[in-house]
Amino acid sequence: MSSTDELTIDLEAALKALASDRRLQILDWLKDPAANFPPQEHGDPVEHGACNQYIVEKLGVSQPAGSRHLKVLVDADLAIATRRKGWVYYRRNEPAIDAVVRAMSQI
Amino acid sequence: MSSTDELTIDLEAALKALASDRRLQILDWLKDPAANFPPQEHGDPVEHGACNQYIVEKLGVSQPAGSRHLKVLVDADLAIATRRKGWVYYRRNEPAIDAVVRAMSQI
């Protein structure tokens, strides 16, 4: 594998996942979890992201609705979930997001 | 207006329009209409793009289905329609597409 290898992405699937104000908002918040969410007892915001609960609350939707948005992002490989001490933390998958941006530049 | 002005775009709307293999394919074909479609009697491929009919045929869907895909692209401002001698020609809206790509780079 050389440094020029790019992740293979499913552009249509990624765009479907991104074509939602709610999910764009989540990804934006996750650029800086420490600034956008309350302090967390467990799970470093920078390393692991923000917990499901905080994201749901900030979105202002029901817990299942928020949970599903996060699942869409994870399924599209745009976010990564980390389970830790009973909470699930979500963070951006930067390499995959970069790959989508690169693919977009050739559209 | 300075040269640094950017088009204001509705990113969610643009991504919804792009989140379709069929429409990504259309935009790709329209990068080079002369190479991707048969010769046209009227309407310069480079200037005006390809006519509805050729796009529909190449997509392999019914005429109304193709027509609606094109309408989605036009409504999202990603394509431009030109009516001429009874045909409608479609071409890419490069400035708008560029604006989407720029917006995406900040996602």
Added chain:
DNA sequence: TAGCCATATAACGTATTAGCTATATAGCTA
């Protein structure tokens, strides 16, 4: 003007998406 051809719209069926409430699961914690 009359007819014709390209394109758009209407109407309909099916699949997907997004919200909700209710419930199940997972896994700490005591």
Added chain:
DNA sequence: TAGCTATATAGCTAATACGTTATATGGCTA
């Protein structure tokens, strides 16, 4: 192990998307 809390799934409704066929529109052309 038992209970509790966080998260995920199930089941429902409403809205949206995409395909079809049938029909309407628009505007050349003769």
